[in-house]
Amino acid sequence: MNAKEWKSFLIGLSDIMKENRDYLCELDRYLGDGDHGVTMAEGWTAVKEHLEEMEETDCGKLSMKAGKIFLDTVGSSVGPLYASGFLSGARCIKEKEKLQNEDLVEFWEAFIEGVQDRGQAEIGDKTTLDTWLPILGELKKSKAPETKLLNANELAEQGMQATKDMVAVKGRASRLGDRSLGYQDPGATSAHLIYSSFIVHYKNSKIVQQ
Amino acid sequence: MKKLINNPDHVVDDMIKGFLKAHSSSISKVEAHHRAIIRKYSKEKKKVSVIIGGGSGHEPAFMGYVGKGMADGVAVGNIFASPPPTPIAEAIKAVDTKKESILIYGNYQGDIMNFSMAADLVEMEEDIEVKQIIVKDDVASAPKGESEQRRGISGEFFVIKVAGAASEMGKDIDEVYRLTEKANENVCSMGVGLTPCSLPQTGEPSFQLEDDEMEIGLGHHGEPGVEKGKLQSSSKVAERIVHDILADMSLVKDDEVTVLVNGLGSTTRMELYIFFDEVEKLLSEKGIRIYRSYVGDYSTSLEMGGCSLSLLKMDSELKPMIDYFAYSPMYEQK
Numbered sequence A: 001m002n003a004k005e006w007k008s009f010l011i012g013l014s015d016i017m018k019e020n021r022d023y024l025c026e027l028d029r030y031l032g033d034g035d036h037g038v039t040m041a042e043g044w045t046a047v048k049e050h051l052e053e054m055e056e057t058d059c060g061k062l063s064m065k066a067g068k069i070f071l072d073t074v075g076s077s078v079g080p081l082y083a084s085g086f087l088s089g090a091r092c093i094k095e096k097e098k099l100q101n102e103d104l105v106e107f108w109e110a111f112i113e114g115v116q117d118r119g120q121a122e123i124g125d126k127t128t129l130d131t132w133l134p135i136l137g138e139l140k141k142s143k144a145p146e147t148k149l150l151n152a153n154e155l156a157e158q159g160m161q162a163t164k165d166m167v168a169v170k171g172r173a174s175r176l177g178d179r180s181l182g183y184q185d186p187g188a189t190s191a192h193l194i195y196s197s198f199i200v201h202y203k204n205s206k207i208v209q210q
Numbered sequence B: 001m002k003k004l005i006n007n008p009d010h011v012v013d014d015m016i017k018g019f020l021k022a023h024s025s026s027i028s029k030v031e032a033h034h035r036a037i038i039r040k041y042s043k044e045k046k047k048v049s050v051i052i053g054g055g056s057g058h059e060p061a062f063m064g065y066v067g068k069g070m071a072d073g074v075a076v077g078n079i080f081a082s083p084p085p086t087p088i089a090e091a092i093k094a095v096d097t098k099k100e101s102i103l104i105y106g107n108y109q110g111d112i113m114n115f116s117m118a119a120d121l122v123e124m125e126e127d128i129e130v131k132q133i134i135v136k137d138d139v140a141s142a143p144k145g146e147s148e149q150r151r152g153i154s155g156e157f158f159v160i161k162v163a164g165a166a167s168e169m170g171k172d173i174d175e176v177y178r179l180t181e182k183a184n185e186n187v188c189s190m191g192v193g194l195t196p197c198s199l200p201q202t203g204e205p206s207f208q209l210e211d212d213e214m215e216i217g218l219g220h221h222g223e224p225g226v227e228k229g230k231l232q233s234s235s236k237v238a239e240r241i242v243h244d245i246l247a248d249m250s251l252v253k254d255d256e257v258t259v260l261v262n263g264l265g266s267t268t269r270m271e272l273y274i275f276f277d278e279v280e281k282l283l284s285e286k287g288i289r290i291y292r293s294y295v296g297d298y299s300t301s302l303e304m305g306g307c308s309l310s311l312l313k314m315d316s317e318l319k320p321m322i323d324y325f326a327y328s329p330m331y332e333q334k
Helices: A004-018 A020-030 A036-052 A059-072 A076-094 A101-119 A129-139 A145-165 A172-180 A186-209 B008-022 B086-095 B109-125 B158-168 B173-185 B234-249 B271-283 B318-323
Strands: B026-028 B031-041 B050-055 B071-080 B100-106 B129-135 B186-194 B213-217 B227-230 B258-263 B289-296 B305-313 B326-328 B332-333
Touching: A004 A020, A004 A036, A004 A059, A004 A186, A004 B158, A020 A036, A020 A172, A020 A186, A036 A059, A036 A076, A036 A186, A036 B031, A059 B173, A076 A101, A076 A172, A076 B109, A101 A129, A101 A145, A129 A145, A129 A186, A129 B050, A129 B289, A145 A186, A172 B271, A186 B332, B008 B026, B008 B031, B031 B086, B050 B086, B050 B109, B050 B158, B071 B086, B086 B100, B086 B109, B100 B158, B100 B173, B109 B129, B129 B158, B129 B173, B158 B258, B158 B318, B158 B326, B173 B186, B173 B213, B173 B258, B173 B318, B186 B234, B213 B234, B234 B271, B234 B305, B258 B271, B271 B305, B289 B318
Parallel strands: B050 B071, B050 B100, B100 B129, B258 B289
Antiparallel strands: B026 B031, B031 B071, B186 B213, B186 B305, B213 B227, B258 B305, B326 B332
């Protein structure tokens, strides 16, 4: 992926989150205070507005900017989580104008480790990490980078769906106890939107290459 | 639900604009960030600063409590969402006369992350000493012994008040911290929800409660409480809440408490005073004396219906703090 394609992935998240705004809010009404879709749409739209004006070709700087703007726009708990992800991912792709498959694997590994460091959750806690950690597991395997990146998308979806059968132990939803059963976690859902949207852009960049 | 607003996406910034204009003689915004507000400050007086903050929608908490004898600065988040680190750090820097700052916020994951990041920032970049007080007064949110899991609700008013008084008295940071933490450890709260609120941006109620239902122990963002059931009388609800709070507080006959009956947004003063009367009866039956009383909206949840009760166990150190004057846009005490 070149910087232009990387940037259009980051900018594209705004529309994705707007389209899913009401759905994410609905999920959050069962488990939280019902604003997750608003938060994600607002945060990514601010990222879009800033990145569109940037002439930057350093993928690291674009990622860093996305993380900072997102954090500054939303605060909340999702702000620090994703800011930590983007800042730690950005370090791996510093000064790169083009991201090879290996770079992308490194980026997402560092990204997910950044989110986990900040959030301190594990698989099964019914959080955004139920989507991210299966991706990390796949990326750590010794397989061809392209295969890993693509496989991870399916695992992410399974991880997201598995949150329906989990009892929340983190954040506001943890107060629900068993009442959180049966509902898909909104954070895990928006995490899957992010990664699956990356995969769409990633595949497009491959087609362009060929 | 109907709301008198303009663009739902701009409610927080629109509110701040009006707030700054209405109280321009005592507060001002921080140039570096539009979501950071400070009290008009005399740079001459060197003192420990008190910084508060949290999501919007709880007004008067938190921005209404910036003023003399209260907080020096506030960071304002989106509705029910913690502010990011930048406005918190900018508020700390803007009132930094002594390189010492106390941060006070409720025990929520988002607030902990953002305030801690802000603390790291100013400690590293500005060499400001920061101590954090995390309010966890809601006894309904986790059992005794797991108080680290408890969320912060209306009792934060007392915590802010004690910190503001202690800092205005010129005490050093360790002493301000000790007294504030003492208030934090000696305040217990619990609420009841009757009607949900709706977020301006979605218009949907943030949780479900039938017309004839109430939820005891409901949190300030609609988090579930300990018991959902048919609406009961004020005296029955007071009985349950006072019982649960006292079970936590180890009060004995002749102990003194300061009482706060806090409205959640759409509950009338009539209802709050009826509730206070019940609380007073229950306390006096047990021989617990009321040192001072507060009745009104101190920490709301938009237009949520219901109230919360906070009891602060008093001693000779906390009394002068609670009695100290306060002058802020949404709370004054002589």
